[in-house]
Amino acid sequence: MSLDTAIITFVGAGNMASSIIGGLLESGHRPAALRAADPSPENLARLRKLGDIELFEDNATACEDATVVILAVKPQVMAAAMASVRDQVCASNALVISIAAGTTIASMQAGLGEQTAIVRCMPNTPALLGAGATALHASEQVDPAQRELAETILAAVGIVEWVPAEADLDAITALSGSGPAYFFLFMEAMIEAGCRMGLSRNCATAMTRQTALGAARMAMESDVDLAELRRRVTSPGGTTERAVQRFEADGLSALVQAAMDAARERAAEMGAGGEAAN
Ligand SMILES: NC(=O)c1ccc[n+]([C@@H]2O[C@H](COP(=O)([O-])OP(=O)(O)OC[C@H]3O[C@@H](n4cnc5c(N)ncnc54)[C@H](OP(=O)(O)O)[C@@H]3O)[C@@H](O)[C@H]2O)c1
Numbered sequence: 482m483s484l485d486t487a488i489i490t491f492v493g494a495g496n497m498a499s500s501i502i503g504g505l506l507e508s509g510h511r512p513a514a515l516r517a518a519d520p521s522p523e524n525l526a527r528l529r530k531l532g533d534i535e536l537f538e539d540n541a542t543a544c545e546d547a548t549v550v551i552l553a554v555k556p557q558v559m560a561a562a563m564a565s566v567r568d569q570v571c572a573s574n575a576l577v578i579s580i581a582a583g584t585t586i587a588s589m590q591a592g593l594g595e596q597t598a599i600v601r602c603m604p605n606t607p608a609l610l611g612a613g614a615t616a617l618h619a620s621e622q623v624d625p626a627q628r629e630l631a632e633t634i635l636a637a638v639g640i641v642e643w644v645p646a647e648a649d650l651d652a653i654t655a656l657s658g659s660g661p662a663y664f665f666l667f668m669e670a671m672i673e674a675g676c677r678m679g680l681s682r683n684c685a686t687a688m689t690r691q692t693a694l695g696a697a698r699m700a701m702e703s704d705v706d707l708a709e710l711r712r713r714v715t716s717p718g719g720t721t722e723r724a725v726q727r728f729e730a731d732g733l734s735a736l737v738q739a740a741m742d743a744a745r746e747r748a749a750e751m752g753a754g755g756e757a758a759n
Pocket of ligand 1: 495496518520521540553582606
């Protein structure tokens with residue numbers, strides 16, 4: 482089974498679905514082999530702009546004969562979405578890929594059938610720009626060709642990493658799933674600090690955004706590690722050293738650890754309780 486011959490159905494046509502569909506189309510995937518289902522005609526209309534993919538208001542019809550069903554709905558509606566496609570998934574032995582936070586493989590197999598092949602993954606919002614980071618974990622029913630298929634689909638919107646244990650997805654959720662928000666929070670704090678120092682908001686915002694972009698590009702493109710990149714900014718006895726000393730004295734690393742521990746615990750709670758969150 483290859484990506485060229487696969488029929489891929491997205492259940493839920495929101496932000497994440499449209500970014501993955503956009504990535505697949507950009508990487509040359511045939512629009513005719515892509516389907517999307519969503520109860521909202523307006524949401525479907527947004528997808529129409531991406532290409533000539535098949536659109537459905539009925540989940541079950543969209544999943545008929547599908548090779549891959551991608552569940553791209555909020556966790557709150559996952560149970561209803563699974564119930565609507567269970568018969569079609571069982572009939573076609575489709576690979577099911579879920580991008581929902583906190584919905585376990587066990588709960589999906591309870592909803593779709595015990596032997597359903599499931600890949601659970603955790604993408605992040607930079608997937609919208611093709612700059613996502615997605616971790617994947619497969620149930621034991623997933624065969625090597627299906628693994629490759631899942632990896633190829635998510636690689637259309639960024640980097641992919643397989644994790645050996647399903648629980649690792651909780652750590653991934655705390656790291657890269659929620660991670661973009663941490664960087665935005667840090668940037669917001671820098672902008673506020675700049676404003677309090679007397680800079681205009683426009684100036685503080687522009688300088689913060691460009692600094693984040695520049696630092697991220699150096700982190701990605703440089704052949705030296707992050708600590709060395711940091712050292713090169715930090716002149717002995719200079720301004721950066723004073724700021725970094727303050728971060729360290731006030732426990733930045735411990736705070737990051739505690740925040741990520743809290744996020745991971747929440748992901749585990751959501752999985753254990755089958756609880757809804759977005
Ligand atoms: N946002 C993140 O940072 C992030 C990161 C990683 C993973 N995720 C996961 O990605 C999933 C989708 O998130 P998203 O940001 O793409 O959400 P979204 O934009 O709200 O997309 C979900 C879509 O599903 C539709 N829908 C609702 N009920 C449905 C049903 N029964 N059948 C089919 N479609 C239905 C929604 O329609 P309405 O708008 O009309 O309700 C909406 O268009 C979530 O499970 C989330 O946990 C999100």
